[in-house]
Amino acid sequence: MFDDLIREEDVAWAAALMGLGPDGFAPVGDDVSRLQAMLRLDTVDFEACPGSGKTTLLVAKLAVLAMRWPHRQQGICVLSHTNAARNEISAKLSHSAAGIVLTRYPHFVGTIHAFVNEYLALPWLRSKGTEVRCVDTQIALAKRWSLLPQNRRWALRQANLSETCLIYENIDYGGGQTGNFGPHTPTYRAIVEARRTSSEQGYFCFDEMFLWANELLDRHPETVSTLRWRFPLVFVDEAQDNSEAQSALLHRLFCHGDAPSRRQRFGDSNQAIYGSPSQRGATSDLFPGAVIHPMPRSYRFGQDLADHVKGLGVTPQALLGAGPPDLLGVDPKAPAIFLFDDGSVQGVLARYGQHLLESFDAAALEKGVFTAVAGVHELGKDDRIPRALGHYAPSYDPVCARRESAPSSFVQYLARARFETAGSGNTDRLVNATAAALLAASELAGGTHGYGSRKSPHRRVAYMLGDSDARADYLALQEIVLTHQGNLSPVIWMAALAHVEGVVRHLSGAAALGGDVITFLAPPQPEALAEGGLANGARSDNLFVYPPDAPQLRIRLGSIHSVKGETHTATLVLDSFYHNHHLSELKPWLLGAKSGGFSTNRRGRQVSEGARMHGRLKLHYVAMTRPTHLLCLAMRKDAFVEDELNTLTNRGWTIIDCTIA
Numbered sequence: 001m002f003d004d005l006i007r008e009e010d011v012a013w014a015a016a017l018m019g020l021g022p023d024g025f026a027p028v029g030d031d032v033s034r035l036q037a038m039l040r041l042d043t044v045d046f047e048a049c050p051g052s053g054k055t056t057l058l059v060a061k062l063a064v065l066a067m068r069w070p071h072r073q074q075g076i077c078v079l080s081h082t083n084a085a086r087n088e089i090s091a092k093l094s095h096s097a098a099g100i101v102l103t104r105y106p107h108f109v110g111t112i113h114a115f116v117n118e119y120l121a122l123p124w125l126r127s128k129g130t131e132v133r134c135v136d137t138q139i140a141l142a143k144r145w146s147l148l149p150q151n152r153r154w155a156l157r158q159a160n161l162s163e164t165c166l167i168y169e170n171i172d173y174g175g176g177q178t179g180n181f182g183p184h185t186p187t188y189r190a191i192v193e194a195r196r197t198s199s200e201q202g203y204f205c206f207d208e209m210f211l212w213a214n215e216l217l218d219r220h221p222e223t224v225s226t227l228r229w230r231f232p233l234v235f236v237d238e239a240q241d242n243s244e245a246q247s248a249l250l251h252r253l254f255c256h257g258d259a260p261s262r263r264q265r266f267g268d269s270n271q272a273i274y275g276s277p278s279q280r281g282a283t284s285d286l287f288p289g290a291v292i293h294p295m296p297r298s299y300r301f302g303q304d305l306a307d308h309v310k311g312l313g314v315t316p317q318a319l320l321g322a323g324p325p326d327l328l329g330v331d332p333k334a335p336a337i338f339l340f341d342d343g344s345v346q347g348v349l350a351r352y353g354q355h356l357l358e359s360f361d362a363a364a365l366e367k368g369v370f371t372a373v374a375g376v377h378e379l380g381k382d383d384r385i386p387r388a389l390g391h392y393a394p395s396y397d398p399v400c401a402r403r404e405s406a407p408s409s410f411v412q413y414l415a416r417a418r419f420e421t422a423g424s425g426n427t428d429r430l431v432n433a434t435a436a437a438l439l440a441a442s443e444l445a446g447g448t449h450g451y452g453s454r455k456s457p458h459r460r461v462a463y464m465l466g467d468s469d470a471r472a473d474y475l476a477l478q479e480i481v482l483t484h485q486g487n488l489s490p491v492i493w494m495a496a497l498a499h500v501e502g503v504v505r506h507l508s509g510a511a512a513l514g515g516d517v518i519t520f521l522a523p524p525q526p527e528a529l530a531e532g533g534l535a536n537g538a539r540s541d542n543l544f545v546y547p548p549d550a551p552q553l554r555i556r557l558g559s560i561h562s563v564k565g566e567t568h569t570a571t572l573v574l575d576s577f578y579h580n581h582h583l584s585e586l587k588p589w590l591l592g593a594k595s596g597g598f599s600t601n602r603r604g605r606q607v608s609e610g611a612r613m614h615g616r617l618k619l620h621y622v623a624m625t626r627p628t629h630l631l632c633l634a635m636r637k638d639a640f641v642e643d644e645l646n647t648l649t650n651r652g653w654t655i656i657d658c659t660i661a
Contacts, residue, residue: 005068006061011038014060017096020053025060028322033295038064043255045239045265045288049319050625051300051567054266055085058235059092059099065233066098066107075106077231077261079115079250081238085565086111089237106230112246113206119227120213133202138408139443140203141166142516147194155187167205168195171215210245217252227253228261238565239265239287240272247282255285265289270313271622273561273615299323300567301628302332304652308631311589312621314597314614324628328364328569333630336654338572339637342385344658348392348634349555351658352572353546356553359630360569368569370555371626372544375619376576377559387577389557392634396542396557410500411493411524413437414486415542430486434478435461438500442507444516461507470506473499493523560623570630573623582616584639589617591647 015024025034037046037057048054058078065076080086090109093099103109110118117135125132134140141163145153156165159179169175173195174183181188199208217223234254236242242250254261267287296318298306306321313319324332336355340348349372356370372389378398379390390396397415407413417433435457439447465471477499484492500521501513513521542558545551556563560573575583588594597614598606608614624631637659640648645655 006039006041006064008039010064010067011035014038014064017063018056018060018092020056025057028297031297031320033293033297037293037295040264040293041233041262042291043260043263044291044293046267046293046295047288047317048266048268048295049298049317050268050271050622051298051323052295053299054268054295055088055237055565056092057295058237058266059089062089062093062102062235063096063099066093066096066101069101071106073106074230074232075108076102077107077115077234078102078109079112079234079236080110081112081241083111085237086114088565108231112236112242112250113209116213116249117209120216120223121209124212124216130200131202132204133447134443135204135206135209136440136443137167137205137207139440140198140205142444143198143201143203144194146516147197148190152187152190155181166191166195168192168208169211171211173199207243207245210249213249214252224253224257225259228259232261234261234263236263236265238267240267240269242282242287244282244284247285247287251285269315270317270618271564271625273564273619273622294318296320297322298625299325300625304332305335305627305631308335308652309621309624311592311595312586312617312624314617314621316596328360328367328629330360330364330629332628333359333570334652334654335631336633336656337648338632338634338656338658339640340634340658341637345386345391346394347658348574349544349557349572350546351656352632352634353544353553353555355632355656356555356570356630357546362552364569365553368553368629369567370553370570371563371566371568372555372557372572372574373560373563373623373626374574374576375560375582375616375623376578377562384577384581386575386581386634386636389559389574389576392574393542393544393557398559407437407440408520410437410441410521411488413440414481414488418486418543427482430481431478432457433486434458434481438474438503438507441500441504441517441520444520445504445508445510445513447508447510461503464507465503468506470503473502473506477503488524490523490525497521497523560619563626564622566626567628568626569628570632571623571627572632572634573620574634575636578616579612581636581639582620583633583635585613585616586620587639587644590633590653591644592651 011025012022015026016022018024025038027035034053034057038061046054046057048057062076062078069076078089080089086109090103093102093109101107108115108118122132144166145163148156156162159181161177161179161181165176165178167176173192176191178188178191181191183189231254234250236250254263265287269288272287294317297320299322301321301323303321306319310317310319338348338351352372356365360368372392374386374389374392376387377389377396379388381387385391389398397412407416413433413436414430417429438461439457461474462471465474477496480492480496480499481488488496504513504517504521505511542556544555544557546553546555555572563571573583575581583590597609597617599609601607609617637657649655
């Protein structure tokens, strides 16, 4: 059915389509991994190193398949872990007419959540008489919290439980993280009632949809064979990030039992990182599985950087540096470590900026992408310097950089869009961020518009407004946002607010806007000044400009999670604190004394470094494999003795002491 759909003569065409030239997937010496990966259509897991071009490979395969696909009612299912990955796949598919076909019936290209919602959870809930108004964890939890009696909210706060205790794990609305409140307590019963009421009103958290999808399969097991017939070929991108709920459901749908679909998964087990320490990956359908196709060649960086970072991989893998791409016309630079103390921690970003100016010419600074990231980016306590990114840049806003969680205010939607479009000149994200913020505000105001449309936020709002008077408000608001590139001062925001309120009232049907909406529409705060009244270069959109008085470059600040999958010209990895300082704990790996996630004990046995260290290694392996040309670290000076600094120098690191003026 599939074995002749990709032929060797198609490979050169697909490589050229992806901008790689006709030899882009050709063998390199004895390495035929990319060519064979293009040709394979059996069930297999591609273990792809950072920069191996796995998404490019996936899209190239899809372009060929779209050109040769013979079925009108059966399609290809392409599942991504995040919206960002979905958007990247869709954008690359749009480069060819054949690729565009995959974005339409009978195919599916989208996130796992979107697939589960569209084909399983939403139809099932509607068949039970539930009108699904919104699938958004933040909005659903706000609804549930408001449904709790005041004394129960007080009891939960006293027990240090947040709104997340209102997420349920069973279809009877039970389970979840409720602390010491068991089923016999009035508080637990109030929690369950709030969960039930909000769900019956149509408000759900993202992961709860997997519960309803599984209930459909329990009640109607024939759904499995129907979906396997509809999607005989399934691709899963970033498979290492799938949760147990996601992996188990996909395995149930496409792999378990008779007549499975053919499934190909793409990922890197060494880059399996999660949003919080409490999150865990799959346990029943692990990636990679039994059939593995390794892709060890990185086209992002050269062998020198590969040698510096490959030891951090928990599972030892070959890492062959075949980059960087010759886009900037400059050579890779020696990796650097910035040393600081309590008094100089806020000077690290400026020293990094100066180092970039000294390392790259003006053309490279104009074209390049420069970032600074930390494993912990929400400050919390103001101790254990550096605990988080906020110790380096006090004005840093963690919500702006958090990809998958919803911003908590209108201005945060705009700030995130500015952050994501830094230097690109693309207005699409600003337009859609404005529309998404209006939809979120209307939900808070009690809007009842249905959920599940594949339209962009802008198209949804435009359709819902129609020819109403509020349409003029919407167009005027978008003009204000675009004129100021999303950077609205408090004065400009107040001028825009009347347009915002007009649109929100129309979308929600509310005559007046309540307290939650007013909080969501709060004006932006004026930029804070550093000590002495001078701007320190960091702004509310998490862009650090340097020099601050005459900027020559912009450095994006964010969490390591926020830049996963990205490619940068230079990346500064900032030390942060979780049970200990991350990079200080990784010092044996930096010094070459350890490699991988296992070590040999005195009895000669292989022992694991432990779950916490594995998480730390994977997190910083992701961070250190982002750059093409320059990798930098920032660590406390007192983490080292002189001999260790000499060892680092001998291993090729440049040491820059920020404690010396």
